[in-house]
Amino acid sequence: VTEIEVRLPAAERAYPIRIEAGLLDRLGESIAPLAPSRIALITDRTVAALYLPRARASLGGDPLEIVVPAGEESKSAAQLHEVLDILLGANLDRDALVVALGGGVVGDLAGFAAAVALRGLRLAIVPTTLLAQVDSSVGGKTAINHPHGKNLIGAFHQPSIVLIDPTTLRTLPPRERASGLAEVVKTGLIRRRSLVERLESEIDRLLEPDGFAGATDILVDCCRIKAEVVRHDERESGLRRILNFGHTFGHALEAATDYRHWRHGEAVALGMRAALDLSVERAGLPPDEAARGRALIERIPTPPLDRPLDPDRLRAAVARDKKAAGGRIRAVVLESLGKARDEPVEIDRIVEGALSIVG
Ligand SMILES: NC(=O)c1ccc[n+]([C@@H]2O[C@H](COP(=O)([O-])OP(=O)(O)OC[C@H]3O[C@@H](n4cnc5c(N)ncnc54)[C@H](O)[C@@H]3O)[C@@H](O)[C@H]2O)c1
Numbered sequence: 001v002t003e004i005e006v007r008l009p010a011a012e013r014a015y016p017i018r019i020e021a022g023l024l025d026r027l028g029e030s031i032a033p034l035a036p037s038r039i040a041l042i043t044d045r046t047v048a049a050l051y052l053p054r055a056r057a058s059l060g061g062d063p064l065e066i067v068v069p070a071g072e073e074s075k076s077a078a079q080l081h082e083v084l085d086i087l088l089g090a091n092l093d094r095d096a097l098v099v100a101l102g103g104g105v106v107g108d109l110a111g112f113a114a115a116v117a118l119r120g121l122r123l124a125i126v127p128t129t130l131l132a133q134v135d136s137s138v139g140g141k142t143a144i145n146h147p148h149g150k151n152l153i154g155a156f157h158q159p160s161i162v163l164i165d166p167t168t169l170r171t172l173p174p175r176e177r178a179s180g181l182a183e184v185v186k187t188g189l190i191r192r193r194s195l196v197e198r199l200e201s202e203i204d205r206l207l208e209p210d211g212f213a214g215a216t217d218i219l220v221d222c223c224r225i226k227a228e229v230v231r232h233d234e235r236e237s238g239l240r241r242i243l244n245f246g247h248t249f250g251h252a253l254e255a256a257t258d259y260r261h262w263r264h265g266e267a268v269a270l271g272m273r274a275a276l277d278l279s280v281e282r283a284g285l286p287p288d289e290a291a292r293g294r295a296l297i298e299r300i301p302t303p304p305l306d307r308p309l310d311p312d313r314l315r316a317a318v319a320r321d322k323k324a325a326g327g328r329i330r331a332v333v334l335e336s337l338g339k340a341r342d343e344p345v346e347i348d349r350i351v352e353g354a355l356s357i358v359g
């Protein structure tokens, strides 16, 4: 078992991330030290069908179970309200523990519910998608969506523990695997050149259903790197922004297609290609390094568009981004593979970059 300690500036809130094959069958013993008065297990229908019986058996006792529909639509105020109705209706006290079993959607929804119910219940995250195992379960961000935009209502709420069982990735659909792998590639590009090199030889295998069976250490690396970045910058004022490499372009692509065409990581994969070009132009990334990065990213499959994107919709999407101000937006650029910084960039340059990738 690998254990990573995530230390936050307020030391009492340090929490462990445990990564081990078969951990799903040992949830109970892992959370026993937290001595919860009651467990509220929140998951989605797809994950429930695959893993709820094992989670239930391993948690023991009589957990309250809340199963929401699978998909981004569950990150809504209406769904949050339903979850809160069940949590509050069960008369939980503040020693209860919310267990989020699923991908980033369940993590964000259950995490936000835990943040606000009784002004804060403890949270254990059991991520079951690659994206959640390498990215969304680390860092303490929770959120639901609003008609004005994604993740606009939320809170920072650090989990008490994160329990990662890499064997749950076997059942993941190929596109979800690709989406998560984009964040893995991103992690290497911004902070760990050796990970980039490793991915160059292994990425095709990692796209296979059992790809992570012998590569658990990649999950460990990604969690470590994100934990280290977050630790230096819990509230995203400086260093943490590098985690957004490829995301300024990616978010624009997602928003301009109503979040329906690409999975998040697929849009990030496309966005990273544009960000590499920008890096050559603005940060002195050597063109041969950019080409290497691009070749790696292109091995992640992304569905092509069937019609051209509307530049005005793209521009509107970038301008609406939380990080945009005065015709500019901060975008992350690489100085070399493994070294990132951020930089104010004209919104029009972002639009141009996004269009250059998808036409
Ligand atoms: N909080 C953060 O820091 C953070 C970071 C990145 C992304 N996010 C959020 O995460 C969400 C995306 O997360 P996601 O990509 O995990 O999507 P998701 O949670 O919707 O999961 C994708 C699909 O895979 C299914 N699934 C989950 N685990 C499975 C398994 N082991 N086998 C088979 N199917 C499984 C789910 O039911 C769902 O249909 C977005 O809402 C995004 O905003 C949050």
Ligand SMILES: [Zn+2]
Binding pocket: 135, 183, 247, 264, 268
């Ligand atoms: Zn992302």
